[in-house]
Amino acid sequence: LRDSKSEAELRALLNDAKAMPAERMRAARDLSFTLQSNAGHRIQLSRLRLGPAETVYLPGELFIEYQLAARRFLGGEGRTLGVAAYGDLGPGSIGTEIAYGQGGYETSAVSRTAPPVEGVVMDAIRQLVQRSR
Numbered sequence: 001l002r003d004s005k006s007e008a009e010l011r012a013l014l015n016d017a018k019a020m021p022a023e024r025m026r027a028a029r030d031l032s033f034t035l036q037s038n039a040g041h042r043i044q045l046s047r048l049r050l051g052p053a054e055t056v057y058l059p060g061e062l063f064i065e066y067q068l069a070a071r072r073f074l075g076g077e078g079r080t081l082g083v084a085a086y087g088d089l090g091p092g093s094i095g096t097e098i099a100y101g102q103g104g105y106e107t108s109a110v111s112r113t114a115p116p117v118e119g120v121v122m123d124a125i126r127q128l129v130q131r132s133r
Helices: 007-014 021-038 064-074 097-102 117-130
Strands: 046-050 053-057 080-084
Touching (some): 064 080, 097 117
16 A cells, blocks of 8 residues: 555545545545555455466556566466456556656556555466466
């Protein structure tokens, strides 16, 4: 979870009738994801395998590095892998660790995750793809 506004700050912005609608909507999304995360909600990743073809379903708007890693983790010639993101848009954009330090739109306020998310997501993808190969 990204360090951003506190729950109280997000609630105040959400309830501020003078705030711009876009600011209030962002506060609502941030507050929702913060509350879910703090309550221990886990985002589910899943995989569908049909013969040599597989699809991995992942959360957020992921950087291409995650899809490329899934391909490496899958291994094996003659296997087809599709990656579908946006399974849970709560985290928003999910960048790589280095990308958060480089700046840019995708790792700005549209991302509700912090740089260590890369390790968490990569480990989850590896476990998902390598399970019952």
